[in-house]
Amino acid sequence: MSRLIRNFVLAASLAPLLAALPACASTPAQRGLIVFQHVCAACHGMEHVDYGDMAAFGLSPDAIHNWAADQQLPNGTDDNGDPKTRPATPTDPILSPYPNEAVGRLANHGLLPPDLSRLAMTLPGGAEQIRRILLSYAPTPAGVKLDDGRYYNTALKWKHIGMPPPLQDGMLTYPDGTKSTTQQMATDVSAFLNDVAHPHVAERRRIGVYVLAYLVLMAVLTFVLQRRIWKSRP
Amino acid sequence: MPAPEKTPGWLERRLPVMSVLRREYIAFPMPRNLNALWSFGAFLMVTMAIMIASGLFLAINYTPDITQAFASVEAIDRQIPSGWFLRSLHMGGVTMLFACLYIHIARSLWYGSYKAPRELLWLTGLGMMLMVMVTAFAGYVLPWGQMSYWGATVVLNAAHTIPLIGKPVSELLLGGETLGNTALHRLFVLHFTMAFAILAVIALHVIALHVVKPNNPSGIDPVSPKQTLPFHPYYTSRDGFALCLFLMVYAGLVFFLPDLLTLADNYVQANPLVTPRDIRPEWYFAPFYAILRAVPSRLGGLLLAVGSLAVLFALPSLDRSPTRPATRRPLVRLSLPLAFLSFILLGVAGMHPPTETWLIVSRMAMAWWFIHFLVVMPLVSEREITS
Amino acid sequence: MTQSETPPPEGGTKRRDLLTTATVTLGCAGACALAVPFLNSLKNPAATTLSDKTIEVDLSSLAPGQDMTVQWQDWPIFIQRRTPQMLAALQTPAHIATLRDANSKMLQQPKDATNWHRSVRPDYGVLVGICTHLGCVPSFEKPGSAPEAAGGYFCPCHGSNFDAAGRVAERAPAPYNLPVPPVTFLSDTKIRIGHSAGDPGFSMSDIQQI
Numbered sequence: 001m002s003r004l005i006r007n008f009v010l011a012a013s014l015a016p017l018l019a020a021l022p023a024c025a026s027t028p029a030q031r032g033l034i035v036f037q038h039v040c041a042a043c044h045g046m047e048h049v050d051y052g053d054m055a056a057f058g059l060s061p062d063a064i065h066n067w068a069a070d071q072q073l074p075n076g077t078d079d080n081g082d083p084k085t086r087p088a089t090p091t092d093p094i095l096s097p098y099p100n101e102a103v104g105r106l107a108n109h110g111l112l113p114p115d116l117s118r119l120a121m122t123l124p125g126g127a128e129q130i131r132r133i134l135l136s137y138a139p140t141p142a143g144v145k146l147d148d149g150r151y152y153n154t155a156l157k158w159k160h161i162g163m164p165p166p167l168q169d170g171m172l173t174y175p176d177g178t179k180s181t182t183q184q185m186a187t188d189v190s191a192f193l194n195d196v197a198h199p200h201v202a203e204r205r206r207i208g209v210y211v212l213a214y215l216v217l218m219a220v221l222t223f224v225l226q227r228r229i230w231k232s233r234p
Numbered sequence: 235m236p237a238p239e240k241t242p243g244w245l246e247r248r249l250p251v252m253s254v255l256r257r258e259y260i261a262f263p264m265p266r267n268l269n270a271l272w273s274f275g276a277f278l279m280v281t282m283a284i285m286i287a288s289g290l291f292l293a294i295n296y297t298p299d300i301t302q303a304f305a306s307v308e309a310i311d312r313q314i315p316s317g318w319f320l321r322s323l324h325m326g327g328v329t330m331l332f333a334c335l336y337i338h339i340a341r342s343l344w345y346g347s348y349k350a351p352r353e354l355l356w357l358t359g360l361g362m363m364l365m366v367m368v369t370a371f372a373g374y375v376l377p378w379g380q381m382s383y384w385g386a387t388v389v390l391n392a393a394h395t396i397p398l399i400g401k402p403v404s405e406l407l408l409g410g411e412t413l414g415n416t417a418l419h420r421l422f423v424l425h426f427t428m429a430f431a432i433l434a435v436i437a438l439h440v441i442a443l444h445v446v447k448p449n450n451p452s453g454i455d456p457v458s459p460k461q462t463l464p465f466h467p468y469y470t471s472r473d474g475f476a477l478c479l480f481l482m483v484y485a486g487l488v489f490f491l492p493d494l495l496t497l498a499d500n501y502v503q504a505n506p507l508v509t510p511r512d513i514r515p516e517w518y519f520a521p522f523y524a525i526l527r528a529v530p531s532r533l534g535g536l537l538l539a540v541g542s543l544a545v546l547f548a549l550p551s552l553d554r555s556p557t558r559p560a561t562r563r564p565l566v567r568l569s570l571p572l573a574f575l576s577f578i579l580l581g582v583a584g585m586h587p588p589t590e591t592w593l594i595v596s597r598m599a600m601a602w603w604f605i606h607f608l609v610v611m612p613l614v615s616e617r618e619i620t621s
Numbered sequence: 622m623t624q625s626e627t628p629p630p631e632g633g634t635k636r637r638d639l640l641t642t643a644t645v646t647l648g649c650a651g652a653c654a655l656a657v658p659f660l661n662s663l664k665n666p667a668a669t670t671l672s673d674k675t676i677e678v679d680l681s682s683l684a685p686g687q688d689m690t691v692q693w694q695d696w697p698i699f700i701q702r703r704t705p706q707m708l709a710a711l712q713t714p715a716h717i718a719t720l721r722d723a724n725s726k727m728l729q730q731p732k733d734a735t736n737w738h739r740s741v742r743p744d745y746g747v748l749v750g751i752c753t754h755l756g757c758v759p760s761f762e763k764p765g766s767a768p769e770a771a772g773g774y775f776c777p778c779h780g781s782n783f784d785a786a787g788r789v790a791e792r793a794p795a796p797y798n799l800p801v802p803p804v805t806f807l808s809d810t811k812i813r814i815g816h817s818a819g820d821p822g823f824s825m826s827d828i829q830q831i
Contacts, residue, residue: 048308118501200318208489219478221644226471316658
């Protein structure tokens with residue numbers, strides 16, 4: 001009995017530590033979420049991703065709730081017909097900060113910042129290309145003339161992009177103490193966008209291993225069974 | 235084996251399911267020499283069951299409306315509990331279904347399973363393949379991604395080239411000249427209905443199989459009970475093992491390579507103003523797409539693509555030789571593998587941009603496909619020496 | 622397990638031994654496990670807790686004798702402004718005698734509405750408009766037009782009738798009084814539904830039945 005109690009106390013004292021684990025164990029994708037929140041979200045949305053989906057990146061329910069509550073969503077009209085807003089909830093999508101496409105274009109020299117839900121999947125080159133673009137800004141060489149709102153970037157075929165260089169060394173602090181160099185942030189945010197574009201990828205692989213193990217076992221059993229049955233055929 | 239006859243039970247006197255099951259699935263005499271290729275029918279049954287089950291549960295969360303279809307599929311992938319698994323099961327299932335279907339048909343061609351008395355078995359099977367193709371086409375439009383939209387548009391415009399009836403019929407079916415809300419809703423209903431219609435034809439196919447009994451690699455039907463084995467436990471155990479291997483491949487596709495055969499562009503919502511740069515069909519339609527492209531005339535391409543399937547329907551009357559397996563027909567043993575190779579080459583060509591090389595490859599492959607079925611088979615069956 | 626103890630008969634086609642049993646059992650277990658994600662997908666991902674949702678309602682346009690309906694947590698909420706005649710009718714002994722639970726003994730309301738008028742303030746009644754019989758929405762019978770001068774609610778499905786305070790008649794099929802949601806008066810003409818200042822611990826999930 002006393003051992004039972006001791007085990008229980010031990011488990012109870014470990015529980016908060018284990019629960020807190022995802023927050024401190026910072027994977028690149030978890031750090032990438034911080035980059036998204038502080039940098040990307042200023043212009044980009046992920047309209048098919050809910051705030052609640054960010055639990056997959058170790059964000060606690062409270063943190064998700066608070067992040068969502070900071071964003072205002074349109075909420076019909078009031079009694080005078082004027083538009084109303086409400087704070088977002090964890091089941092709301094992470095929308096672009098621009099209320100519509102026209103405003104988004106107006107704010108960005110006629111180019112709409114793309115939605116990031118599936119970008120790492122649909123962009124040729126995938127997440128690696130996102131990382132390359134983020135790290136390939138360079139001063140415009142002499143003799144090259146770019147239009148307004150265009151930035152020299154060697155990762156692209158046409159050597160320019162509409163997105164101003166988004167990352168600067170030390171522009172944010174990671175809670176896990178990792179130094180936020182441009183290199184680091186680009187790696188992290190591309191890992192994050194890769195996971196966002198391939199939802200449930202870790203769970204998918206984890207379950208897949210169990211399923212394959214089960215099927216291997218079943219294959220061995222059925223193989224032996226089949227051999228024995230066929231050996232004894234009349 | 236035969237147990238002393240007892241008075242039949244209550245159920246048996248009213249509905250003899252138990253004795254029919256025992257006769258058809260336990261004591262059913264099977265040839266002794268079937269090889270692994272005869273397991274693909276069982277794979278098809280299992281895949282169909284998984285497709286219908288996963289399809290039903292996906293339909294619960296899907297919205298057939300052009301403004302919400304894409305988002306509802308994204309929600310299945312992201313927010314619906316286990317939705318990602320159901321969708322992968324359904325998407326991977328299409329690949330497994332067509333792969334098994336093509337292998338199953340190739341096996342029938344190789345071992346002459348389409349010959350008397352199995353013509354109806356062959357025809358119901360081919361009919362089912364057409365139904366699966368229509369279902370797959372309709373199903374691929376449902377996520378309303380770029381590939382859904384533009385793939386369907388291309389097929390629709392090809393259908394428009396059929397003289398007189400092409401345009402009116404497709405407009406009547408889809409409720410308009412271009413793809414819109416009405417078309418999406420109707421394709422959803424079509425996809426859903428066809429799945430169950432296929433089930434009915436599966437029943438016909440299986441009944442026909444149990445009437446004419448399975449073919450076997452030697453092509454000579456067993457005559458005495460000594461040449462057969464009861465279905466259970468011999469073929470149940472063997473199919474069970476084969477099924478485990480099959481499910482491993484399926485699970486690999488679902489859990490580890492979900493993006494292997496999907497086109498990334500279909501994760502961009504359909505946009506009637508922008509055609510994706512690299513438009514190509516899913517792999518299982520690629521051979522027919524290659525034929526469509528290899529012919530300079532639109533109607534000609536469509537006719538030849540349909541014709542490439544029509545020759546299969548005509549095969550029981552084109553090949554009059556009583557010898558079944560290609561292994562015992564020296565000329566067919568050369569010509570048929572080349573026809574298989576043509577089909578594969580057409581598939582590869584269909585997945586590549588239509589460069590000069592690939593057009594030439596498609597045309598040669600297509601030519602051989604028709605030569606094999608329309609020239610080689612009738613001539614060979616007239617004057618062949620079988621070994 | 623008994624089969625494994627007997628040696629398998631030689632050359633038999635119907636051997637049921639440990640290997641067969643294990644294979645069949647594991648196969649069935651796998652098939653059952655496959656059903657789990659299918660059933661799992663039927664869960665509603667957007668199911669949210671009902672607790673923290675409140676709405677505020679402005680009552681300034683409600684004249685005595687009038688009623689209005691608002692929506693709170695997908696339920697119709699009836700709000701009525703009672704006339705002195707209605708309040709008087711609620712207290713007549715003849716009327717009380719026809720009621721099943723005149724003193725609101727069943728937990729169908731917060732503590733601050735457990736009184737003869739079943740509301741925080743006598744002149745305003747707030748009720749969840751779902752019949753406790755089989756869930757239809759009763760309609761309001763204006764005072765005077767109903768047989769009872771007090772007004773009340775009449776359920777079209779099976780004829781349950783409730784008085785203006787939502788108390789069910791003894792002879793009605795509905796077993797309980799209409800539920801009262803938690804209400805706080807923010808001012809004389811403004812209420813908040815979803816939180817009760819007089820009974821802060823009250824939750825709609827605790828009541829007998831909606």
